[in-house]
Amino acid sequence: MHYAKPLARLVGELEKLPGVGPKSAQRLAFHILRASEEEARMLSDSIIDVKTSISMCKICFNFTDQETCDICRDPKRDRSIICVVAEPRDLVAMEKTNEYHGLYHVLQGVISPMEGVGPDQLKIRELVGRLAQGEVREIILATNPTIEGDTTALYISRELRRDLPEAEIKISRIAHGMPVGGDLDYADQATLIQAMQWRREM
Amino acid sequence: MRITDVHLVNFRNYTDQRVKPGPSMNIVVGSNAQGKSNLLEAIYTLTTTKSHRTNRDTDLIRVGEDSARIACSIVREKQNDTELEIILSRTEKKIVKINRARHPKIADMIGQLNSVIFSSEDLSMIKGDPSERRRFLNLEISQLSGQYAYALGGYRRVLEQRNALLKTLKLNGGSANTLPAWDEQLTAFGSIMLKWRWDFVNRLRSLAAPIYHQLTDGSEALDLRYEPNVPVRENETVEEIAARFREALVDARARELARGVTVKGPQRDDISFTVDGLDVRYYGSQGQQRSAALALKLAEIRLLEDMVGEPPVVLLDDVMAELDEERRSHVFDLTFGKCQTFASATGPDHFPPDVMAGAVVFRVLKGEVLRQ
Numbered sequence: 398m399h400y401a402k403p404l405a406r407l408v409g410e411l412e413k414l415p416g417v418g419p420k421s422a423q424r425l426a427f428h429i430l431r432a433s434e435e436e437a438r439m440l441s442d443s444i445i446d447v448k449t450s451i452s453m454c455k456i457c458f459n460f461t462d463q464e465t466c467d468i469c470r471d472p473k474r475d476r477s478i479i480c481v482v483a484e485p486r487d488l489v490a491m492e493k494t495n496e497y498h499g500l501y502h503v504l505q506g507v508i509s510p511m512e513g514v515g516p517d518q519l520k521i522r523e524l525v526g527r528l529a530q531g532e533v534r535e536i537i538l539a540t541n542p543t544i545e546g547d548t549t550a551l552y553i554s555r556e557l558r559r560d561l562p563e564a565e566i567k568i569s570r571i572a573h574g575m576p577v578g579g580d581l582d583y584a585d586q587a588t589l590i591q592a593m594q595w596r597r598e599m
Numbered sequence: 600m601r602i603t604d605v606h607l608v609n610f611r612n613y614t615d616q617r618v619k620p621g622p623s624m625n626i627v628v629g630s631n632a633q634g635k636s637n638l639l640e641a642i643y644t645l646t647t648t649k650s651h652r653t654n655r656d657t658d659l660i661r662v663g664e665d666s667a668r669i670a671c672s673i674v675r676e677k678q679n680d681t682e683l684e685i686i687l688s689r690t691e692k693k694i695v696k697i698n699r700a701r702h703p704k705i706a707d708m709i710g711q712l713n714s715v716i717f718s719s720e721d722l723s724m725i726k727g728d729p730s731e732r733r734r735f736l737n738l739e740i741s742q743l744s745g746q747y748a749y750a751l752g753g754y755r756r757v758l759e760q761r762n763a764l765l766k767t768l769k770l771n772g773g774s775a776n777t778l779p780a781w782d783e784q785l786t787a788f789g790s791i792m793l794k795w796r797w798d799f800v801n802r803l804r805s806l807a808a809p810i811y812h813q814l815t816d817g818s819e820a821l822d823l824r825y826e827p828n829v830p831v832r833e834n835e836t837v838e839e840i841a842a843r844f845r846e847a848l849v850d851a852r853a854r855e856l857a858r859g860v861t862v863k864g865p866q867r868d869d870i871s872f873t874v875d876g877l878d879v880r881y882y883g884s885q886g887q888q889r890s891a892a893l894a895l896k897l898a899e900i901r902l903l904e905d906m907v908g909e910p911p912v913v914l915l916d917d918v919m920a921e922l923d924e925e926r927r928s929h930v931f932d933l934t935f936g937k938c939q940t941f942a943s944a945t946g947p948d949h950f951p952p953d954v955m956a957g958a959v960v961f962r963v964l965k966g967e968v969l970r971q
């Protein structure tokens with residue numbers, strides 16, 4: 398198929414987005430082409446805007462357009478408890494439950510040697526720094542119950558336990574009952590294995 | 600247990616094929632590459648949700664198609680009739696259905712249909728690489744236990760990650776402080792595998808010995824033993840095995856860091872086969888190795904019958920021509936009239952007259968099955 402160069406370029410750029418195949422890239426490109434210039438400009442401006450104005454919260458590493466995020470600035474939040482998640486989208490999922498009123502810490506990934514990700518590439522040192530300030534009494538490790546998410550939680554709990562005695566801080570893991578994704582198809586078999594992994598920590 | 604209906608859509612070289620097998624012996628004849636083995640493979644896939652020939656589900660989908668569907672109806676002695684269905688896709692996750700209801704947990708499928716497959720590769724299992732004997736353990740125990748299948752999947756992923764870490768540490772150095780967390784994971788999954796393997800081999804051991812005795816007309820005695828890479832003791836719990844596995848990893852730490860690979864664990868297990876004290880893996884004659892493999896497979900039929908309460912379906916995949924007349928007659932003695940059997944062969948010559956008389960013969964030609 399032959400497109401005029403600018404159109405081919407737009408299709409090419411859209412195809413790079415996750416979950417967008419050649420067909421949907423083409424559909425989106427034609428949609429944009431048919432839209433008014435104002436609509437098109439709003440889309441392109443919002444893309445540039447998100448890149449220039451959004452950064453990571455200096456405290457929890459959630460996305461924010463200020464120094465610190467809405468949650469860290471909110472005085473009604475319980476500052477004695479931190480929920481540790483892998484990605485900002487996990488924080489959003491947790492917020493949707495409306496059950497949790499503490500603070501967060503976004504690791505920005507999970508440990509995965511195959512992808513070259515170790516603890517130093519994650520915001521683990523920063524988490525330890527937050528705990529050293531002494532206000533936090535409880536940590537909830539809420540990384541996803543995949544192999545890598547579990548290993549990351551195990552690693553963090555071991556690191557924290559080494560420095561912080563049980564009396565000072567409570568560490569818990571929520572993974573039980575959550576859907577297991579990826580290549581592990583046998584979710585209900587996880588209980589025994591998790592019980593073994595966490596036998597010392599809990 | 601027996602299959603009354605098989606339906607294949609876009610599976611391997613089939614487009615849309617229905618087969619209504621007979622209750623006893625089903626002989627599937629045809630030249631090579633026409634689809635005989637694919638039919639048996641479909642039945643085996645309905646047993647464990649995975650093929651015995653490939654780890655990639657997409658290999659099972661007909662070239663040029665997006666998805667494949669395999670289904671069967673089974674009749675069991677003590678339970679209601681069941682319909683099983685698997686839908687494989689190139690883009691979506693695998694779907695399993697039991698009696699037309701979708702089950703989000705694929706493990707629910709395990710144990711619905713039990714089958715033992717015997718192919719020519721199994722005959723070389725004894726003299727082959729230890730990995731072939733571990734493959735046998737993985738396939739067979741996964742069929743018995745969803746917990747084992749789960750542990751195996753998790754173990755493989757942890758092992759890949761842990762080996763990637765050890766390799767990086769060897770090449771680039773750096774901190775090994777995440778290793779203890781990987782050890783926890785490796786031993787949690789691995790100890791379940793070790794425990795199941797220990798129990799499974801010990802049960803097979805007592806069943807295979809008398810069968811081998813019979814196969815050799817009482818002249819030789821077979822013993823098989825599990826050789827776990829991490830020692831397992833009688834009546835030990837998974838927690839105790841995991842503790843010993845963790846110790847073994849700590850002891851092997853320096854060696855693992857120097858070599859950049861995991862050196863301990865069930866990925867290094869083996870099964871030993873001895874006949875009159877001689878290790879037939881290395882020193883047995885070809886006849887002894889084949890008889891031992893055959894005894895193992897026939898023992899497995901017994902084991903499944905013991906554990907499940909009725910005989911499994913037997914799949915003999917192009918194995919008749921590989922066996923001499925005497926071994927063939929032992930196979931039929933133990934299965935004919937008892938287990939519903941599917942035997943593929945290039946022709947009907949390897950089947951004794953009494954077996955032929957009670958058999959349904961199917962001819963496979965270019966992905967089409969015709970009842971004769």
Ligand SMILES: [Zn+2]
Nearest residue numbers: 454457466469
């Ligand atoms: Zn924040």
